[in-house]
Amino acid sequence: MKRLLYISVLLLMVYACRSQSEHSENQLVGGPCEGCEAIFEYADNVLSAIDTLPDFHNSKPKLKITGTVFQKDAKTPAENVILYIYHTDRQGIYKKKGDEKGWAKRHGYIRGWIKTAKDGKYTFYTFRPAAYPDGREPEHIHITVLEPNGKYYWIEDFRFKGDPILSAKENFSRNPRGGHSGIVELYRESGHWTAERNIVLGANIPKHH
Numbered sequence: 001m002k003r004l005l006y007i008s009v010l011l012l013m014v015y016a017c018r019s020q021s022e023h024s025e026n027q028l029v030g031g032p033c034e035g036c037e038a039i040f041e042y043a044d045n046v047l048s049a050i051d052t053l054p055d056f057h058n059s060k061p062k063l064k065i066t067g068t069v070f071q072k073d074a075k076t077p078a079e080n081v082i083l084y085i086y087h088t089d090r091q092g093i094y095k096k097k098g099d100e101k102g103w104a105k106r107h108g109y110i111r112g113w114i115k116t117a118k119d120g121k122y123t124f125y126t127f128r129p130a131a132y133p134d135g136r137e138p139e140h141i142h143i144t145v146l147e148p149n150g151k152y153y154w155i156e157d158f159r160f161k162g163d164p165i166l167s168a169k170e171n172f173s174r175n176p177r178g179g180h181s182g183i184v185e186l187y188r189e190s191g192h193w194t195a196e197r198n199i200v201l202g203a204n205i206p207k208h209h
Contacts (some may be wrong), residue, residue: 009191019129026146030153030177038103038142039084039113047082047115052111052125054111061125062192064160065184066123069116069199074179077120080200082146083160086111097183102128107142131165135193138165145178145199153205156182158195179203 028036056062065085069078086107089095094108104111110129114122131139141158155178159166166183176182177199186193202208 025150027151029151029208033144033154035103035106035142035152036144036152038086038107038111039082039146041102042082042113043105044086045113047113048157049114049117049121050123051112051114052087053112053127055095055144056125056127061128063126063128063186064123064127064189064192064194065126065197066121066194067199069120069122069145069201072200072202074200074203076117077116077118078119078147080111080148081116081120081122081201083116083122083199084111084113084122084144084146084199085124085126085141087126087141088132089126090130092130092132101106110178125192127175128160131163135165138163140182143182147201151202151209153177154179155205158197159183160195161185174203177204196209 026040058128069081069083070076071078086094088108088109089110093108094106096105096108100109110126112124112126115124115126129139129141131137138159141156142154144152144154146152156176160180161183180197182197184195184197186195188194
């Protein structure tokens with residue numbers, strides 16, 4: 001009995017050390033980021049390069065967000081990169097069910113994760129969010145990047161060309177994070193709207209070495 005108890009305690013210690021080690025390998029770069037830790041909340045889900053967010057099937061307008069993640073050279077596809085997105089519902093609210101944990105208490109349940117394969121491509125199926133009810137922000141989709149080396153950071157939100165709330169400043173960014181302003185132009189494809197955006201790892205991210 002004592003031997004079994006000893007083995008159990010030992011296994012718990014090993015697990016705890018392993019968890020601490022894994023967590024210590026992750027490094028937030030690029031400045032403060034409230035909620036970026038949510039990128040680790042995919043739990044035991046096996047991630048692929050395609051994800052469909054909740055409420056996609058019963059919400060309109062349907063939206064496909066796709067593109068390629070590249071290494072720093074902006075040419076080589078980046079494998080094993082995790083992307084996390086979340087956004088409001090059609091009323092501009094971060095919708096919740098009431099049993100949320102972690103950052104879902106703030107971000108709601110309309111969120112998803114992908115992990116790129118060798119070709120670096122990613123695709124999210126979701127729907128176009130609404131602006132906040134007070135109209136202080138344009139329609140947007142938040143996105144966080146986690147590199148295989150453990151570095152994680154936010155990049156420019158997805159926003160939509162032609163949105164009347166977009167300011168002149170938002171339409172022009174000299175050094176956009178991730179190498180893209182985040183402003184995408186939608187085009188019609190197979191019954192839904194499609195937005196394409198490529199991402200360059202570390203581009204214009206402070207202290208990314």
